[in-house]
Structure formats: C-alpha cells, structure tokens
Amino acid sequence: MAVAQAPIQEKKQYLNAIRDALDEELALNPNLICMGEDIGMLGGAFGVTEGLQAKYGADRVMDMPISEGAIVGTAVGAALNGKTVMVEMQFIDFISCGFDQIVNTLATYHYRTAGEVSMPIVIRGPAGAYGGGALYHSQMNEAWFCNAPGLKVVVPSTPSDAKGLLTSALRDPNPVLFYEIKELYRKREIEEFIPEGHIVPLGKGAIRLQGKDVTLVSYGQNVYHCLQAATTLAEQGISAEVIDIRTLIPLDEELIFESLKKTSRIVVVNEAPMTCGFAGEILARVSEKAFDLLDAPPARVTRLDTPVPWVKPLELFVLPSVEKVVQAALQVVNY
Amino acid sequence: MASRTIQAPPTQSFESSDIPDQRHDSTNRTASDFLTKEDRLEMFRQLYLARYFDVRLIKEKKRGRLRGTLYSSHNQEAIIVGALFGLSPDDWISPIHRDMAAFYLKDARQGWRNSSRMGMTIQQVCAQVWGKVDSPGRARDNWSHIGSREKHIIHSTSMLAGTIPVAAGVVLADRLNGKNTVCLTFNGEGSTSQGIFHESINFAAIHKLPVITIIENNQWAYGTPVSLECPVPNVADRAKGYGIPGLVADGQDVFDVYDKVMAAVNHAREGRGPSIVECKTFRAYGHGDHDDDRANKYRPHDEVEKGRQRDPIAIMKQKLLELGDIDQKQASSYPAEGKSASDATNQDFPPEIVQYLDEGIQFALESQLPDAAEGGMWVFADSESK
Numbered sequence: 001m002a003v004a005q006a007p008i009q010e011k012k013q014y015l016n017a018i019r020d021a022l023d024e025e026l027a028l029n030p031n032l033i034c035m036g037e038d039i040g041m042l043g044g045a046f047g048v049t050e051g052l053q054a055k056y057g058a059d060r061v062m063d064m065p066i067s068e069g070a071i072v073g074t075a076v077g078a079a080l081n082g083k084t085v086m087v088e089m090q091f092i093d094f095i096s097c098g099f100d101q102i103v104n105t106l107a108t109y110h111y112r113t114a115g116e117v118s119m120p121i122v123i124r125g126p127a128g129a130y131g132g133g134a135l136y137h138s139q140m141n142e143a144w145f146c147n148a149p150g151l152k153v154v155v156p157s158t159p160s161d162a163k164g165l166l167t168s169a170l171r172d173p174n175p176v177l178f179y180e181i182k183e184l185y186r187k188r189e190i191e192e193f194i195p196e197g198h199i200v201p202l203g204k205g206a207i208r209l210q211g212k213d214v215t216l217v218s219y220g221q222n223v224y225h226c227l228q229a230a231t232t233l234a235e236q237g238i239s240a241e242v243i244d245i246r247t248l249i250p251l252d253e254e255l256i257f258e259s260l261k262k263t264s265r266i267v268v269v270n271e272a273p274m275t276c277g278f279a280g281e282i283l284a285r286v287s288e289k290a291f292d293l294l295d296a297p298p299a300r301v302t303r304l305d306t307p308v309p310w311v312k313p314l315e316l317f318v319l320p321s322v323e324k325v326v327q328a329a330l331q332v333v334n335y
Numbered sequence: 336m337a338s339r340t341i342q343a344p345p346t347q348s349f350e351s352s353d354i355p356d357q358r359h360d361s362t363n364r365t366a367s368d369f370l371t372k373e374d375r376l377e378m379f380r381q382l383y384l385a386r387y388f389d390v391r392l393i394k395e396k397k398r399g400r401l402r403g404t405l406y407s408s409h410n411q412e413a414i415i416v417g418a419l420f421g422l423s424p425d426d427w428i429s430p431i432h433r434d435m436a437a438f439y440l441k442d443a444r445q446g447w448r449n450s451s452r453m454g455m456t457i458q459q460v461c462a463q464v465w466g467k468v469d470s471p472g473r474a475r476d477n478w479s480h481i482g483s484r485e486k487h488i489i490h491s492t493s494m495l496a497g498t499i500p501v502a503a504g505v506v507l508a509d510r511l512n513g514k515n516t517v518c519l520t521f522n523g524e525g526s527t528s529q530g531i532f533h534e535s536i537n538f539a540a541i542h543k544l545p546v547i548t549i550i551e552n553n554q555w556a557y558g559t560p561v562s563l564e565c566p567v568p569n570v571a572d573r574a575k576g577y578g579i580p581g582l583v584a585d586g587q588d589v590f591d592v593y594d595k596v597m598a599a600v601n602h603a604r605e606g607r608g609p610s611i612v613e614c615k616t617f618r619a620y621g622h623g624d625h626d627d628d629r630a631n632k633y634r635p636h637d638e639v640e641k642g643r644q645r646d647p648i649a650i651m652k653q654k655l656l657e658l659g660d661i662d663q664k665q666a667s668s669y670p671a672e673g674k675s676a677s678d679a680t681n682q683d684f685p686p687e688i689v690q691y692l693d694e695g696i697q698f699a700l701e702s703q704l705p706d707a708a709e710g711g712m713w714v715f716a717d718s719e720s721k
Contacts, residue, residue, distance in 0.1 A: 033511070059511055065541065070500045070534035077504020080484060083511075100531070104494050105501065111713050112492075114473040117484055118716035149714050173716035 012194050014156075015185040017163035018048055018124075020194075022086065025170045026056050029084055032170065034061045035071050036088030045090050046126055046185055068098030072123065076106050079119045086170065089125030092179060093139040098123075106175050107150035118173040124166070126182035127155075128221055129271055129303075129319055133182075134310035140220070140272040140303075145177050146249055146281065152202055153248040155179040157223040159192050161246055164200030172202060181221045190224075205252035207259070211241035214329050215259040217282060218269040219245045222320055226269055229325035238333055248278055256282065257290045264295035265332045269320050274302040296335035299328045355580055355602035355610060357594055366421065366597035367590040372660050378416055378589055379655060381443060382648055384691065385412035385436035386671055387684045391692055392464065393676035396624060402466055403477045406432040409619035409676065410587075413647035414551050415440060417584075417592025418519055418612075421600060424453040427505050427518035429489035429498045432479045433551065434521045435460065441488060447691060453486050457695035467702035474705055475713075489518070495526035499535035502546050510544070517545040517603045519596070524570045524613075525556025533576075536609060540577040543608030547599045550611060551586065553618035554642065557626070558633050571613035579609050586614030587645040590654060617642030619675075648672035 012020065026032055034049065040063040043050030053061035064071045068089065075085040089095045095102070102123070109119045129138035145151045152174050156162040162180065169176040184190060208223060209230050216226040223244045230240035241259050245252060260266060266286060268279040279300035286298055304318040357365050370378075389409050395401050408415070415436045419428065424445070430437035439447075441454030450456050455471060463470035463481050472481045472490070482490025489498050489505065502518040509516045526532055527550060539546045550570045554561050567573065574581025580602065584595040592614055599610035619642075621630035631639075649672035655661045671683040681689050 065538055067534035067538060069531045070538045073500020073535060074504035074507060074538065077501035078508040080501065081505045081508035083508050100494055100497065104492055105497055110716050112472055112476045113490055114475055115713045
C-alpha cells in the first residue's frame, strides 16, 4: 500500500510564485476572470499564465485583442457586474494605451459613486530596465498612477512577496497596479521557499537589512542595488539599513520614520526618472513629517530624466547603480 | 462652412442577410406595429416629459437656480423614448450627457412613481441636477455623471465612447452568469472618432456580445460638423468594418427608432452579437447652454432652421392622429412642438407632466448639500488607505 508522502516543497522563482498566486486564487474565487494579450493559448509572453487557460477554461482566461483601453474598460464592466478581474499588460510600457480607462474610469469609480461600486481589478505586468529592452520594454511608469487617486500600487522584489502581495491584491476591493520586475522573473539567486497560504498585506514595507548609519529606501530590483551597496559601505565601516517599501500606495511611512530615528540619514533609490518620481514623494514626506530626525540633507538616486536607451553602456549610464548608491550614501553620511 | 440638413434615413447600405430581421412575423409588420394604443400613448407621455424636463431646466437655469452646464436634448427626445421602450427590466443602459431622460425613463412602463422599477425616480435625477446629497452619486460629479449598479445603469463620464467597453464587460459578466441581457450605449457621432470606440466594438463583435451602440447623430460635435468627424455618409457604415449590422433610424420618429433598436436588441438576444444604430437628428441649441450664443454664429442659420423643422412631438402627433389614438382636439391641446424653451410655457404640456416634474424639483430643493468632508471620502473601498 502506498504511503502518502509529504510533498517535497520546491524553491520558487519570482515568476512561478506569481503563477501560483493566480492559480490558487482562480481555484478559490469562482468570480475571478483573467484578461490579456496572449495569456491563454500561449500562456503569456513570459509564461506567467502558462497552463491556466487549459485548467480554468477560455471563459476565465481570455485572450484579448491588442486593445489595452478595451481590455481595461471591459474589466471595469465585469467588475461593475460582480467579477474580480486580473488584467495582464504584456509589457507595463503598453499600459499607456489604456491610460484613460485606468485613470478616468477605473481609478475614480468608487469615489464618484460615493462607495456604491468598488473595483476589484489587478492590472499586472512585466516592468523595469537593466535588460536591454530599450525605450518601450524597460519602463517603470508607476509614478503616473501614484498621481491618480484611487489606485494602489505594488512593486514586489522577492518571490515570496510576489506571491503574498499578488494574493492580497486579488482579494483587495480596490484597483491595484502590480509591477513585476521582469529581470527577476527567473533569477536563480533569489529563489526561495514559500510557505503555503503565504500572504503579504498591502501597505507594509520590509526591512531587508538592519543598520544604524544610513537608511537606503527602495523597491523593485533597486533593492538589490541597495543591498550590494550596503556590503560595500560595510567594508568602509558604514552600517546601512535597507528598506523595501513593497507598496507605494498606500505607503508605509512609519517604517521609514522609525528607521530614521536610528540613522538620521536617508537615500531613496528608484529606477524611474527623477522629476516627479516616487523617490521625490518619499523625500517630500520625510521633509514634512520627519525633518527633526534628519542630520543631513536627504538624497535620491534615480534614472536620469531620460528615456531608457538600448545598448548596455547607454542604459547603465542613465540608471541607478551600486556605485551611484554608494556615492550618494557616502555623501549623506559624510555631510 | 459645411451645411448639412436632416433627411429621411437613407436606404440601408447593408446586404439584407446582414441586417437584423426587422419584421415581427410573415406579414412584414415591424416591432412598432405590435405596440398597443396604450403603449403608444405612454410613449407620447414620455416624449412630453423629456421635452418638459429640458424646457423647465433651461428656465430654472436662467433664473439662476442651477449650477453647472445644461446639455439640452431638445429635438432629440424621440431617441431615448424609442430606444428604451422595448427593453426588459434587467437590461442595461449607458447614457451620456444629452440623455438625462434615460435615467428616469428606464423601465418607466412599470409606473413612473414606482421606485422599485429598474430606473431612477424623478426625485433622484432632480437631486443630481441640483447637486444635492440625495443624488445617486451624492453630487460628487455633475449633470449626467450618475448611474446605478442596482438599476442596471452604467455610470457615465466625460470620456466619449469610454463606457462602451464597460458595457461590453457588463454583458460579458451576465453571459458568464447565464443571463441573456443586452446593453444599450448612447453616444454622439463625435465619439465615433475615438480609438476606444473602435477597440470596444471590435472586441464586442469578436465575442458576439449583446452591446448595441446607439449613435445620436445630431450633426455637430461641439463646434465641429460631422463632415469633419466622419468620412462615410452614415456613421453606421463604420459597422461594416466589424462585420456587424449598422442601422440608420430617423431620430425624429419615435417609432422608427423603436423599430431599429428592437431589431438590434432581438438580434443581440439571439446571440448574434452587437449592432450600431445611428439615429439622425439635429442639436437644437449649443453644445451646452454656455455655448448657445456662439452656436448661433458657427452654425448657419438656415441649417438650424431646417434641422429643427421636424419636431419629434409633431411627428408623433401626426402618427397618433393617423392611427386614431388621439383626435384633432387632443392633438392641439398641448402645442409644445416647434417652441423653444424660452417660448414654451407650462400650458404647452399636460398638467400631469408638470406636476410630476414639480415633485422632483420640490424634492431637490428640499434636499441638502452634502457635508464638505465628503469631498475627501471614498477614494478607496477600505478605510485604512484613505
């Protein structure tokens, strides 16, 4: 007689963690439907939804025409009529084609109906530079949506956060924009075991490294630049604390302020352009609400105010790097 | 400047096999031939109500009692009345700015004062126009920007054609849940130039979704004539690109609108997909009341004269006379037709219509403004992220 064996748990890649979250929610929530370009038969450009249409049917995992506006608008209608919808953007760069539906129809729905209608919709897709994707396959355009009240904005940096945050997002009554870092999708170094039923609440940051001299605040793949910079700084006797905010809207300000009570110094790192980027928002809130905690002017390391160029030397020139973070941290510490 | 006049609807350019069957039986009778006398008289009352609502609000605005812009539906009322009359209670609608009547006429056959019908009460609509807290949207957005999930009315926005995909999603969800509803979306001809118009109808056509796109072609998109908006003779001709029927109705004739919309509704309910129904009409005044004076300059006088010659109330009266539903005395009792808002008085309308709207306006006047602090509420659906 066969003896039931405990399943051997595997380490999960970032991409597989996302698929697991979708798979589990599709099984759990019969009202959840998925819409996107090539997500059904092909399983998505990156394979995130591979196997889901075969498992749940073409009614629940729909291949959509290349019409981001219609995809988002249809999701809004389905949500108005009781569905929960996951929308995949093939690349987050293409989200601009659905911009009007997101900011004018979707983001405002709960507000303009005085709470009559909530919009349980998650719009997720691959984002971020450093891979040679050039101008239209490299963007981090999260700041556009942070400026449109009514949207939550999430950027996970680890497989377990990707799983736990996406699960929360799919259960949230609000529209959530979920930025997946495509450079992390299959990165072996960050694979990890994820406990069953793992959930990460939206709006809670995480301390990735404890430190006492300077706080490095980031999200997405720049968290890894910060962790490497912390190693370099440690060699120079400087102890950096690294915070991964994970959710931009709503922002876990308290975690940052608590860290500043120890370090009194802050550098914020994001790969989006500088002007009106989210790093600037964090520094504005620190300046307004935690000015007394600061011993040095705050700093930010961002992309230059340029598009993301294609070939490697050009791309790296405009983006944040470990060296740029170290330099900024030294400047703040030595002020 | 281009000068266009309203004509009787041109001959259908579609292959006959592509057009929804407009006959109701083998005798070639159409949907309106099956209306009872009571139905027709109810439509007549609804037409008067829509006109009176418009006339009265323009007067109220002139008295300084209203805030914001009025988008008059004067001369276009037959489209709303004719399009809505044959819907089932559970069907959905998606009105826009010139369709205020749609909110209170939806499912009005169940009784105008019946608040459990699948439409809004006149009180709710008036509270919205007056910007009061008893508006369905608690006066958070203006004019026609209201809706009701419960009553199956999609909330409108200012983004033209922007609710067509929402309509597609609504009926998609109904289909997934095994319900055979349809959704009527109302749009101006100008909105057909938007990318989302194409994207949404393309998607709806692929999946044969029961979305009926009604185009109120009033010849002017704000200050631009349709000749500079659309390269084909009928906006409905765009339907060919999606392989769906494009019907043209005389928007001044409530029965022709009813026939064409019901043909599209039946087509959709049989699972044969979306249609475009273009209703030819003419905008009586400016784009909004702020535009009335300028519209007198940018639109040729003779075009406006011609466009307003075919008043839908006059056309309906003539038909009811021919059918013997009313006699000559009744036809001349309430001569609202052909009169501008400034010329019309309460005596031009049946007293029951005036009284009905009085009730709505009285309610709106007595309703309160929302608390100022509500301006900061309901950004998110959960409290921790206010």
